[in-house]
Amino acid sequence: MNASLAPKEGKPLYSLLMQKLLKKMASSMKPDERLPAEREISLQYGVSRATVRQALAALERMGRIYRVQGRGTFVSPQKVHQGLPGFYSFSTAMKKLGKTPLSLVLSFSEREAEEYLAEKLKVHPGLPIYQILRLRLADNEPMLLETSYLPVERFPGLTKQALEESTMYRLFRSRYGVEINHAIEAFQSVQTDARTAQYLGMSRAVPSLRIERFTYERGRIIEYTESFARGDQFVYTVRLEPSAKEEFS
Amino acid sequence: MNASLAPKEGKPLYSLLMQKLLKKMASSMKPDERLPAEREISLQYGVSRATVRQALAALERMGRIYRVQGRGTFVSPQKVHQGLPGFYSFSTAMKKLGKTPLSLVLSFSEREAEEYLAEKLKVHPGLPIYQILRLRLADNEPMLLETSYLPVERFPGLTKQALEESTMYRLFRSRYGVEINHAIEAFQSVQTDARTAQYLGMSRAVPSLRIERFTYERGRIIEYTESFARGDQFVYTVRLEPSAKEEFS
DNA sequence: AGATGTAAGTGGTACGTACCAATTTGGAGA
DNA sequence: TCTCCAAATTGGTACGTACCACTTACATCT
Numbered sequence: 001m002n003a004s005l006a007p008k009e010g011k012p013l014y015s016l017l018m019q020k021l022l023k024k025m026a027s028s029m030k031p032d033e034r035l036p037a038e039r040e041i042s043l044q045y046g047v048s049r050a051t052v053r054q055a056l057a058a059l060e061r062m063g064r065i066y067r068v069q070g071r072g073t074f075v076s077p078q079k080v081h082q083g084l085p086g087f088y089s090f091s092t093a094m095k096k097l098g099k100t101p102l103s104l105v106l107s108f109s110e111r112e113a114e115e116y117l118a119e120k121l122k123v124h125p126g127l128p129i130y131q132i133l134r135l136r137l138a139d140n141e142p143m144l145l146e147t148s149y150l151p152v153e154r155f156p157g158l159t160k161q162a163l164e165e166s167t168m169y170r171l172f173r174s175r176y177g178v179e180i181n182h183a184i185e186a187f188q189s190v191q192t193d194a195r196t197a198q199y200l201g202m203s204r205a206v207p208s209l210r211i212e213r214f215t216y217e218r219g220r221i222i223e224y225t226e227s228f229a230r231g232d233q234f235v236y237t238v239r240l241e242p243s244a245k246e247e248f249s
Numbered sequence: 250m251n252a253s254l255a256p257k258e259g260k261p262l263y264s265l266l267m268q269k270l271l272k273k274m275a276s277s278m279k280p281d282e283r284l285p286a287e288r289e290i291s292l293q294y295g296v297s298r299a300t301v302r303q304a305l306a307a308l309e310r311m312g313r314i315y316r317v318q319g320r321g322t323f324v325s326p327q328k329v330h331q332g333l334p335g336f337y338s339f340s341t342a343m344k345k346l347g348k349t350p351l352s353l354v355l356s357f358s359e360r361e362a363e364e365y366l367a368e369k370l371k372v373h374p375g376l377p378i379y380q381i382l383r384l385r386l387a388d389n390e391p392m393l394l395e396t397s398y399l400p401v402e403r404f405p406g407l408t409k410q411a412l413e414e415s416t417m418y419r420l421f422r423s424r425y426g427v428e429i430n431h432a433i434e435a436f437q438s439v440q441t442d443a444r445t446a447q448y449l450g451m452s453r454a455v456p457s458l459r460i461e462r463f464t465y466e467r468g469r470i471i472e473y474t475e476s477f478a479r480g481d482q483f484v485y486t487v488r489l490e491p492s493a494k495e496e497f498s
Numbered sequence: 499a500g501a502t503g504t505a506a507g508t509g510g511t512a513c514g515t516a517c518c519a520a521t522t523t524g525g526a527g528a
Numbered sequence: 529t530c531t532c533c534a535a536a537t538t539g540g541t542a543c544g545t546a547c548c549a550c551t552t553a554c555a556t557c558t
Contacts, residue, residue, distance in 0.1 A: 013542070037508060039507090047543090048544065051542060063430070066467045067509065068467065068508085068550090069509045070508055071509080073508090073509080074467075076468035183488070184489070185488075187486075188485070189439070189456040189458035189478070191454075206440075207438040209437065209458075218315045219325035234437070235437045236435065236437070237434065237436075239432070239433055240432045240433070240434060240487060241490070261511060262511075262512070287539065298514090299513070300511080303511085303512090317538085318520050319522075320520080320539080321537090
């Protein structure tokens with residue numbers, strides 16, 4: 001089925017191959033079914049084995065395939081948890097659940113980082129910081145109360161309007177060329193405080209999930225967000241992968 | 250400084266190079282300092298550039314370095330969140346905090362998966378399952394109440410004693426040759442139930458963090474664990490990486 | 499028929515080469 | 529002095545080759 005890769009320019013070859021393989025798996029393969037051998041794929045698509053391996057490695061990291069030495073490469077089962085975004089995005093998560101996301105910017109201000117905040121962002125106290133308070137809703141139901149802190153120097157000219165018209169991460173990419181490296185998130189179960197209870201329209205008897213997120217670009221924190229979610233409606237899911245570190249234990 | 254790699258057999262070359270580079274960064278480099286160019290490392294250690302890139306890719310995934318096309322490779326700053334295990338291990342996490350971990354196996358039994366559990370584990374109802382109830386303590390303070398479910402067929406001959414003598418993940422590796430592919434975790438803030446309150450020695454007024462973990466091997470669930478942690482003492486931290494998926498949006 | 503060992507097939511590691519893309523550097527020119 | 533462009537440097541992509549480690553299938557021997 002010599003399907004030579006499309007001449008779609010701009011994207012690297014291994015990325016195009018990934019798309020081809022994803023499509024093939026989705027349309028005509030079952031869980032645990034074996035994919036062609038690497039050398040076979042190499043021939044079929046007219047690319048080198050190194051390129052095939054690069055594509056397969058990415059698919060493996062996405063959890064779409066698994067590889068066993070000596071046996072082959074196989075389609076991962078378990079559709080349920082599949083397609084979990086590596087990074088949490090309220091908008092996309094809600095869309096996947098068939099709900100309509102809405103984001104209200106309650107306040108937008110610029111301030112200087114006091115000691116506590118400077119500590120969180122790992123910057124010098126006094127550095128100008130945006131503070132953004134947002135209420136996230138799904139089908140008009142309040143779900144999350146988020147306070148984000150961004151260094152002004154990394155996002156010059158950011159306005160409340162821009163945030164209301166787009167999503168934060170889309171702005172990051174399109175307007176500021178942000179390339180996120182990784183993020184750290186911390187979860188804690190807490191009693192609901194008065195303000196959160198009011199905004200989320202819930203009783204203080206219901207506990208809240210406190211989520212802190214540190215987003216890194218080039219080893220530097222470019223976003224710190226503290227969120228509160230209502231415990232009775234919100235389940236937060238993440239996907240973990242073994243860090244190569246385990247080899248050194 | 251031609252430091253030819255040790256003749257340490259058994260481990261692949263790129264892995265040895267990783268160790269060398271980690272040691273070098275820890276001992277003589279500062280955050281944001283540039284590492285030698287890939288071609289330079291290749292010469293210094295007498296390995297091919299492909300091997301160097303394999304080692305650097307792994308270090309990048311670990312968050313220890315970051316790379317910028319045209320500029321170079323740099324040491325990541327932010328020691329604080331560094332060394333976060335990709336997978337959560339109560340034992341290692343507590344040791345890092347300087348606390349002494351202890352694990353009590355409260356009960357160990359074999360049963361058949363009823364519908365609810367079969368759903369969670371994605372197996373057929375009726376399949377034999379181990380049920381393990383454990384209390385995890387740090388410095389003799391109860392921290393976590395865990396209930397784990399494992400398919401018997403994957404862990405034949407598992408005993409309560411074995412679990413008490415080792416840690417679960419160590420057993421997985423050494424005795425059953427488990428190769429974890431990835432894990433999914435779900436967090437939820439809940440009101441503390443009576444049993445949890447009793448075991449953890451806390452008031453029911455304090456909320457709990459409910460953690461579900463699904464551990465995958467070769468695309469199949471080999472462990473489902475439901476944990477409850479006391480909200481006033483427990484912060485759960487994870488590291489997220491962008492899945493290659495973002496390229497397809 | 500069963501046990502055994504060999505060959506074939508698969509992914510894993512490692513080498514080398516070439517060129518592309520982004521960034522920095524420094525010299526030529528205004 | 530400043531601006532601009534070319535060269536050098538760096539990581540990114542892609543090719544090819546060779547061999548190793550592990551698994552499976554099959555032929556051979558007992």
